[in-house]
Amino acid sequence: MAAMVGSDRVELNLTPLLDLVLQIIMFFMITVNFVSDQVNANVTLPSSTSAQEIQAKTETDFIVINLLVDRVDRKDAQGRTSRDGYGRPIRDIAQPKTMRIIFAGREDIVFRQGEEGIALGKAAKAISDLARVLRRRQSIREKVAEDQIKELKVPIIIRADVEIQYGLVLPLIVQANREGFSKVELRAQTVQQVQR
Amino acid sequence: MAKNREKWAPEVELPITPMLDMFFQMLFFFVMTYHPSALEGQFPINLAATEDRAGQNQPTNPDPKASPRVTPDLPHVTVVAKAADNGWLESVDIFVRGGSSETLKPPPDSTSGSEQILRHLTRRLQEIKKEIGGDDRAVVQASGHLRWEDAMRVMDACRRSSSGPLFPKLELDLVR
Numbered sequence: 001m002a003a004m005v006g007s008d009r010v011e012l013n014l015t016p017l018l019d020l021v022l023q024i025i026m027f028f029m030i031t032v033n034f035v036s037d038q039v040n041a042n043v044t045l046p047s048s049t050s051a052q053e054i055q056a057k058t059e060t061d062f063i064v065i066n067l068l069v070d071r072v073d074r075k076d077a078q079g080r081t082s083r084d085g086y087g088r089p090i091r092d093i094a095q096p097k098t099m100r101i102i103f104a105g106r107e108d109i110v111f112r113q114g115e116e117g118i119a120l121g122k123a124a125k126a127i128s129d130l131a132r133v134l135r136r137r138q139s140i141r142e143k144v145a146e147d148q149i150k151e152l153k154v155p156i157i158i159r160a161d162v163e164i165q166y167g168l169v170l171p172l173i174v175q176a177n178r179e180g181f182s183k184v185e186l187r188a189q190t191v192q193q194v195q196r
Numbered sequence: 197m198a199k200n201r202e203k204w205a206p207e208v209e210l211p212i213t214p215m216l217d218m219f220f221q222m223l224f225f226f227v228m229t230y231h232p233s234a235l236e237g238q239f240p241i242n243l244a245a246t247e248d249r250a251g252q253n254q255p256t257n258p259d260p261k262a263s264p265r266v267t268p269d270l271p272h273v274t275v276v277a278k279a280a281d282n283g284w285l286e287s288v289d290i291f292v293r294g295g296s297s298e299t300l301k302p303p304p305d306s307t308s309g310s311e312q313i314l315r316h317l318t319r320r321l322q323e324i325k326k327e328i329g330g331d332d333r334a335v336v337q338a339s340g341h342l343r344w345e346d347a348m349r350v351m352d353a354c355r356r357s358s359s360g361p362l363f364p365k366l367e368l369d370l371v372r
Contacts, residue, residue, distance in 0.1 A: 014212060014216070017216075018212070018215075018216065018219070021216070021219045021220065021223055022219065024223055024226075025219060025222050025223055025226060028223070028226030028227065028230055029226065031230070032226060032229065032230065045236065046344060046345040046348040046349070047348075048237060048239060048348055048351075048352050049352050049356065050239070050351075050352050050355040050356045050364070051236075051237025051238060051239050052237055052238055052239070052240075053237060053238075054236060054237060054238045067344075157238075160344045161344065162343065162344055162345035163343060163344070163345070164343075164344045165283065165340060165341050165342065165343065165344065166279075166338045166339065166340060166341070166342040166343070166344055166347040166370075167339070167340025167341060167342075167370065169344060169347075170340075170368055170369075170370055173241070173368065183240075184240075184241060185238045185239060185240055185241075186238070186239040186240075186241055186348075187236050187237070187238060187239065188236070188237055188239055188348055189235065189236060189237070190235045190236070190237035
């Protein structure tokens with residue numbers, strides 16, 4: 001009884017805890033990367049020492065074309081997924097080699113070696129359809145006739161897998177250019193330049 | 197009177213428990229959705245301006261009777277990347293308008309062939325850049341079956357060296 005009378009009220013000091021939690025939340029909110037639906041995470045981008053920082057764009061003002069090769073997880077003798085030094089699964093190209101051209105909101109164009117021509121034809125049609133829609137939208141926004149629009153302001157971003165052939169990427173760029181897309185960007189993983 | 201009010205004023209407490217709950221929920225959400233991804237960069241490119249213009253620098257099968265077409269805005273340098281049957285980089289040709297042309301190939305016993313080619317390419321382009329001066333454009337032509345990774349490495353080698361930019365404005369084309 002005497003001890004109770006003499007003791008102070010014990011309180012847990014939550015202020016430093018709150019400070020810390022708020023700082024962590026702040027960190028995550030700033031670094032959070034809500035990946036656009038258009039960006040396919042399965043594309044293994046090539047590395048580039050000369051790639052520049054991406055200028056901020058809003059979700060609606062760009063079109064991404066993903067070109068990728070289907071991959072499967074590598075399995076060890078026990079059937080477990082092999083992993084690299086960072087714990088990431090090692091992925092091999094699926095056999096037979098299957099490639100995809102992916103536009104957001106459209107069905108994937110899936111093809112194998114030898115079917116590139118057909119795939120490029122489908123992709124060209126998709127680009128053409130997109131250009132028609134965007135031209136109409138731009139004409140309404142700028143209050144001019146559709147046929148007066150020479151250049152579409154929406155940039156095309158091409159994310160091609162390391163294993164894709166150059167001859168698949170370039171025709172898409174040419175087609176985009178022909179349809180009036182004046183800005184075409186390639187995407188790569190940025191790496192620091194090694195002194196040679 | 198004032199003294200009395202001070203004495204009997206109720207103790208105001210801010211209930212921080214719900215706030216803490218919410219913060220922990222937010223923290224949990226962000227921790228679960230956090231995926232540090234590799235940093236992507238952009239790579240602006242141009243197309244070889246017209247079908248006629250592309251490949252003008254490349255003196256393959258020159259017709260001696262044909263009069264040369266003068267296109268003042270044509271880049272001085274054309275780099276032609278050729279692929280082996282398996283799609284890997286095999287050799288690189290450099291053409292300089294009104295000047296030299298050369299082929300870069302790795303020595304037959306080399307194990308890191310494409311690395312050597314690209315190192316040599318950057319070195320040669322540095323020399324050419326010094327000779328021709330201000331033009332910061334180049335045409336890159338590549339075989340259709342060249343792997344995209346190798347094509348990108350060739351473009352990288354053309355765009356900049358470790359000591360600074362070389363030909364940052366690239367025009368892309370296919371080997372004809």
